[in-house]
Amino acid sequence: MTLLDSHARTGAVARINPVAKLGASAAVALPLILTLDVVSAAVALGLELLLFPLAGLTWREFWVRTWPVWLAAPLTGLTIALYGETSGTVYVDWFVVRISEGSLELALATTLRVLAIALPSVVLFVTVDPTDLADGLGQVLRLPARFVLGALAGLRMVGLFLDDWRALELARRARGVADRGRLRRFLGMAFALLVLSLRRGSKLATAMEARAFGAPGERTWARESTFGGREWALIGVGLAVALVATAAAVAAGTWNFILGPSA
Structure with a gap:
């Protein structure tokens, strides 16, 4: 275990059941997957950045762990900006590249959405031990x-x-x-x-x-995996971020249900 790992595993979030971290990440990601708009992604990302210090990571640990996400998100947005759906004013039209007002808006929304979905997963799962995760999946x-x-x-x-x-x-x-x-x-x-x-x-x-790992019948576990108040609180925080982001997008009139008829 590296020094970075040892520091990352000392925060309060590190002692929470990995299943709760999985649930919190899913709660944040679900509404962002269902819509593609700037408001919901920006609100969710802003709330997440406020909550990340509670995970127990130093800023150095945070950047070391999340730099691939910060690199991949703008590249994804750049692809959408160059080749995305054209609407509104067209700024550049050359060969297969067409940059328009609509493609730039989609690019910004996509970049923010990638950050808002990926960052919580990376930050939460930095503190997850594979054995603890297996215990949670099997027992919880x-x-x-x-x-x-x-x-x-x-x-x-x-x-x-x-x-x-x-x-x-x-x-x-x-x-x-x-x-x-x-x-x-x-x-x-x-x-x-x-x-x-x-x-x-x-x-x-x-x-x-x-060693009878595949034997039928109920299995015993060396360590008990508990799921209590801290775990439900973390899932509640994830749901709160999702609900606030969704409410902000609906109130601003930007909610765009991508699975709907207008997608």
């Missing part, structure tokens, strides 16, 4: 234990891919076959890594079956 949501534990075991193996890749690279370099043909070398190492992954997955599945 009552998902099949076989699926949950299998996914957890696979997720725990992801970190070994980097170690295997480095070991393969060093082994090929020691044999003198890693100096030329970068593309060929990459394809060869990718195939070797695939073979190693299949072998490790087969061994893991056999070991889990030997």
